[in-house]
Amino acid sequence: DAGVTQSPTHLIKTRGQHVTLRCSPISGHKSVSWYQQVLGQGPQFIFQYYEKEERGRGNFPDRFSARQFPNYSSELNVNALLLGDSALYLCASSPRLVVTYNEQFFGPGTRLTVL
Amino acid sequence: SQQGEEDPQALSIQEGENATMNCSYKTSINNLQWYRQNSGRGLVHLILIRSNEREKHSGRLRVTLDTSKKSSSLLITASRAADTASYFCATALNTGNQFYFGTGTSLTVIP
Numbered sequence: 203d204a205g206v207t208q209s210p211t212h213l214i215k216t217r218g219q220h221v222t223l224r225c226s227p228i229s230g231h232k233s234v235s236w237y238q239q240v241l242g243q244g245p246q247f248i249f250q251y252y253e254k255e256e257r258g259r260g261n262f263p264d265r266f267s268a269r270q271f272p273n274y275s276s277e278l279n280v281n282a283l284l285l286g287d288s289a290l291y292l293c294a295s296s297p298r299l300v301v302t303y304n305e306q307f308f309g310p311g312t313r314l315t316v317l
Numbered sequence: 318s319q320q321g322e323e324d325p326q327a328l329s330i331q332e333g334e335n336a337t338m339n340c341s342y343k344t345s346i347n348n349l350q351w352y353r354q355n356s357g358r359g360l361v362h363l364i365l366i367r368s369n370e371r372e373k374h375s376g377r378l379r380v381t382l383d384t385s386k387k388s389s390s391l392l393i394t395a396s397r398a399a400d401t402a403s404y405f406c407a408t409a410l411n412t413g414n415q416f417y418f419g420t421g422t423s424l425t426v427i428p
Contacts, residue, residue, distance in 0.1 A: 244418030258414045302409030305362035
């Protein structure tokens with residue numbers, strides 16, 4: 203079975219632009235969470251979606267939004283990019299709504315560079 | 318601020334030696350998990366220890382949890398060059414549905 207997949211692998215944008223990152227969870231997993239990992243730091247929670255509904259949101263500005271599709275894949279959108287948005291964006295999938303009781307399965311990430 | 322803090326930030330050892338890294342956290346937890354990350358790529362789950370457990374083993378990994386001190390340690394025995402990676406602890410609180418990751422320990426195992 204394929205693991206969590208993310209696209210693109212790398213992305214370079216300029217300040218003020220918009221970006222869309224994509225994630226496909228493991229087959230059968232209905233929960234997708236997004237994390238931002240700035241260089242040298244641990245991942246920080248952005249969103250969790252389960253059954254196409256937002257179930258959790260971290261401390262990120264409204265420039266960050268996400269959605270989940272009927273096939274449980276997900277998109278993370280970031281508007282009006284800032285230099286500080288440069289980071290590795292990780293997607294994690296889980297079969298359950300409550301993700302914290304068990305392990306999450308992470309994708310390889312999308313490396314976003316904002317110039 | 319992040320819930321967990323790992324110590325040390327960086328660790329360099331010879332192959333065959335044991336590696337110990339520690340994680341401290343701030344509030345009561347439901348469970349604590351350790352993850353490994355190679356070269357800024359995705360995280361791989363290593364082990365989960367619940368708040369009512371004190372010690373857990375998985376292969377060459379041994380994790381302890383001391384809820385009174387709000388700390389956990391990860392021991393990797395007989396380290397190998399392939400263990401070179403960053404290791405993160407992630408805490409899950411009793412409320413909410415998100416993990417809080419620490420800042421990570423960068424482990425280098427010298428062949």
